[in-house]
Amino acid sequence: MAPKNNEGKIKKICSSVLKKIVPPKKELAAERKLFLEIKKKVEGMKGKHIRLEWCGSSARGTHLRGDKDLDLFVMYEKEMGENELEEEGLRIGKAVFRGHKWEKAYSQHPYIRGVIKGFDVEIVPGYIVKRGNEIKSAVDRTPFHNKLLLEKFSAKDKNEARLLKQFMKGIGAYGADLKNEALPGYGVELLVLKYGGFLDAVKGIAKWGEREVITFKKLERDPANDFFTPLIIIDPVDENRNVASALSFANYEKMKLAARKFLEEPSEKFFFGVKVEAWPQSKVIEELKKREFLAIKADFPKRILPDLVWGQLRRYLRKAATQLEEKDFAVRRANVWSDENKVFFMYELKELNLPRAKIIRGPMANDKENVKRFLEKKRKLLKKPRTEEGRIVIEVERADDERSAKKILQGFVNTCRTNESDGIKICLRNGKVLTEHEILEHYHGSFAEHLTKYLEGKEMFE
Ligand code: UTP
């Protein structure tokens, strides 16, 4: 796929990128020292915990420079009850952070995370189980991930994984948070394991079709029937888990496009992106004139875990679009932006207003039975029924408040303020539908960059 002369160029780019992304020895030493200190402290504490395990990418040497997180697991026998696990995990966590900044966070069980010596440290309670598919809680797989990759990855593989992580980060398809709808670090590492290295993984990705299934052993069932995501990566430690479950269709397509373009025209911009320069307001006005836009301006709920909020925002974006579609509006694109303070749900529509006459196509005119039933329904007809291409067609009156997309959207927002999940209720408390003109009043900062990118329709690497 990649022309031969590009392979040399790619090698050069990779070694230049590696210089920027491999953590310096000092950073690695500080990390190890901190882990050993915490381990000694925890293992010296009274309690039912058996040991402290270092997991995540830093434990296996696949993390990126400046990513200073330590994912630490306090391990318990699997016979211990869940309530006790929770209490004990929190107790140990708080003790570790005595004198430091910490907060309670939520995964399957609540846990404590905080900052020590500049590192983001998480103390997560987990059960010791024999195999990754015997887990009691989702986090119990993590130590198995670690064991597997420590066994299979050579020193070179680790840097290959770092390259692919940075590539995915650069194109905007990396991360485990729901906000990103992307591929988590562990998924990237599995791609390197599967394809054998960064360049081979990129070549593999460039050849992916509409969907791709990646497995590490023969399975009894075809995973394509169990998971409905475009990319399926079956976790080698648990065949019930799809590691790529959060990856959206858009990001899957983006991975393929970026891989192909990189092979054609390799460049460092794939790894680090290009900065977007927000267009001047006059240019945005000109672009908006060619389209019909509405936005719901809302607030990002503060006291809920942002990751959960992002999931709710995306669902709500679709819900409101469906509401418009049910009222005959054609939604061309829908898009949600937030800086985790303000939220804008944006809709690009075919039209903002519909005509008074609503045309309804009925059954075939010669299908007497169904025509009778169709015409019996109580509706105020604007004129006599007619036949078009063999079908009976009627025109009914559309109510005034159903003719305006803005009114429909605002009406929907108003009902959702009381009828929705807690996050969305808070989000929409001051929810207001804005016209293009009003959207422009918010055209500054990172929202301006977002809108520019959206209107340009370009990817980070283009
Ligand atoms: P992290 O999100 O910290 O990922 O999850 P990571 O592998 O350390 O990668 P980066 O470099 O920080 O981005 C820690 C561990 O939790 C498990 C994996 O074992 C991962 O290594 N995990 C996380 C999953 O199994 N699935 C996920 O979606 C996220």
Ligand code: MN
């Ligand atoms: Mn991590």
